[in-house]
Amino acid sequence: MTTTSTQVAIIGAGPAGLALASKLDRLGIDNVVIERRSQEYVLARIRAGILEQTTVDFLKDIGAAGRLEQEGIPHHGVRLAYNNRIIPVGLGANTGGKVVTAYGQTEVTKDLCDLRAASPNPTVYEAENVSLHDFDSARPYVLYDEQGVTKRLNCQLIAGCDGYHGVSRVSVPESAITTYEKVYPFGWLGMLADVPPVSPEVLYANARRGFALCSMRSWTRSRYYIQCDPDDKVENWTDDMFWDELKRRLPDEVSDNIQTGPSLEKSIAPLRSFIAEPLRFGRLLLAGDAAHVVPPTGAKGLNLAFSDVHYMSEAIAAFTGDGDEDALSRYSERALARVWKTQRFSWYLTNLTHRFSDDPFDQRVKEAELAYVTTSQAGLQMIAENYVGMPL
Numbered sequence: 295m296t297t298t299s300t301q302v303a304i305i306g307a308g309p310a311g312l313a314l315a316s317k318l319d320r321l322g323i324d325n326v327v328i329e330r331r332s333q334e335y336v337l338a339r340i341r342a343g344i345l346e347q348t349t350v351d352f353l354k355d356i357g358a359a360g361r362l363e364q365e366g367i368p369h370h371g372v373r374l375a376y377n378n379r380i381i382p383v384g385l386g387a388n389t390g391g392k393v394v395t396a397y398g399q400t401e402v403t404k405d406l407c408d409l410r411a412a413s414p415n416p417t418v419y420e421a422e423n424v425s426l427h428d429f430d431s432a433r434p435y436v437l438y439d440e441q442g443v444t445k446r447l448n449c450q451l452i453a454g455c456d457g458y459h460g461v462s463r464v465s466v467p468e469s470a471i472t473t474y475e476k477v478y479p480f481g482w483l484g485m486l487a488d489v490p491p492v493s494p495e496v497l498y499a500n501a502r503r504g505f506a507l508c509s510m511r512s513w514t515r516s517r518y519y520i521q522c523d524p525d526d527k528v529e530n531w532t533d534d535m536f537w538d539e540l541k542r543r544l545p546d547e548v549s550d551n552i553q554t555g556p557s558l559e560k561s562i563a564p565l566r567s568f569i570a571e572p573l574r575f576g577r578l579l580l581a582g583d584a585a586h587v588v589p590p591t592g593a594k595g596l597n598l599a600f601s602d603v604h605y606m607s608e609a610i611a612a613f614t615g616d617g618d619e620d621a622l623s624r625y626s627e628r629a630l631a632r633v634w635k636t637q638r639f640s641w642y643l644t645n646l647t648h649r650f651s652d653d654p655f656d657q658r659v660k661e662a663e664l665a666y667v668t669t670s671q672a673g674l675q676m677i678a679e680n681y682v683g684m685p686l
């Protein structure tokens with residue numbers, strides 16, 4: 295077995311792990327990233343599309359925003375649709391000028407990988423049997439297999455950035471962790487197609503047949519979603535079936551103008567709300583989907599990963615620089631305060647826009663709530679403030 299050491303072992307090369315690695319590079323803190331999959335696999339995942347300003351600022355700060363500044367599309371508003379009507383919700387107008395930016399997670403990950411490629415600190419892809427040890431002591435370490443050889447990485451801290459299905463959170467003894475979970479009785483069927491987006495801003499539609507969402511990756515590439523059965527299979531949906539169902543759920547003025555075309559990708563994602571508390575276990579810190587999952591309504595998951603990394607990098611700097619142990623616990627408190635508020639908004643918007651049952655009463659109450667929040671200044675402001683993201 296070969297043994298090496300670093301200051302921070304980062305588990306996972308998704309957006310949270312790569313963003314943390316680059317931030318630590320800038321702070322002069324040594325780190326190693328250990329990822330289970332290949333780089334090609336990581337770069338092929340199609341997920342989020344909407345970045346809060348704080349996420350854009352973070353990417354600028356670490357020097358990963360060059361392409362984003364050229365290609366990202368600012369959205370000054372978001373749209374809610376119900377009962378064949380579209381209600382624009384001004385983001386800038388209701389938040390003193392804040393906006394969100396359409397720029398795919400795939401592109402963010404590529405930019406972060408390119409930045410990482412120039413780092414003197416290593417990234418290990420296709421690491422097998424990753425396991426975390428002794429993080430309740432001052433000498434934690436990580437074991438993993440690389441091309442059949444077992445490696446040991448000694449470190450001061452472990453950052454668990456390995457997503458919902460990762461090894462970090464489940465390494466914590468059950469008695470030390472509290473989890474909260476809500477699994478929704480539906481999923482999202484997503485489709486990517488090279489057709490111009492029908493709506494210049496993200497449109498969330500509550501329809502009696504179920505939720506639909508119109509988004510974009512560029513002015514020539516659209517991303518659409520429809521609520522589906524969580525056990526449904528992509529193979530059950532031809533492109534024509536998808537387009538037909540999408541159109542049925544959108545107001546006439548949208549469906550009459552939608553341009554259809556062959557899908558580049560289709561996938562089904564389950565929806566859940568999940569939080570693990572705290573985010574610090576001795577020398578192990580959790581960030582991003584490893585610690586919490588939000589339903590995608592509201593576009594918050596990726597953004598939460600970045601706000602965690604912002605708080606975590608401050609804590610790591612205080613710990614490695616000044617030996618400030620308390621900073622690690624403050625990380626957990628600061629990050630969780632923002633996570634719970636964001637979790638609330640994602641849950642709220644999911645309830646407001648999705649079909650949970652066949653009961654017409656439920657649907658009418660949602661329509662009444664939509665009528666209320668979209669005609670009340672306070673309601674519009676609440677949606678806009680949350681959509682652009684809580685301040686750090």
Ligand code: RFL
Nearest residue numbers: 306308309310330342343456457582583593594595596597
């Ligand atoms: P990731 O992206 O899951 O990355 C974790 C990485 O860890 C690796 N890994 C391991 N590595 C080593 N050892 C192990 N044992 C490991 N186990 C796993 C994995 O291979 C992976 O590379 O987590 P991270 O970095 O925390 O990032 C979170 C975001 O990816 C996620 O929150 C967003 O995609 C959520 N999300 C959205 N977020 C937004 O902010 N805006 C959106 O518009 C948005 N839309 C979405 C979404 C998620 C979706 N799906 C598919 C769940 C739309 C969808 C459909």
Ligand code: PHB
Nearest residue numbers: 342343509590591592593
């Ligand atoms: C996306 O563009 O993929 C997207 C946009 C808004 C959401 C979720 C996903 O709430």
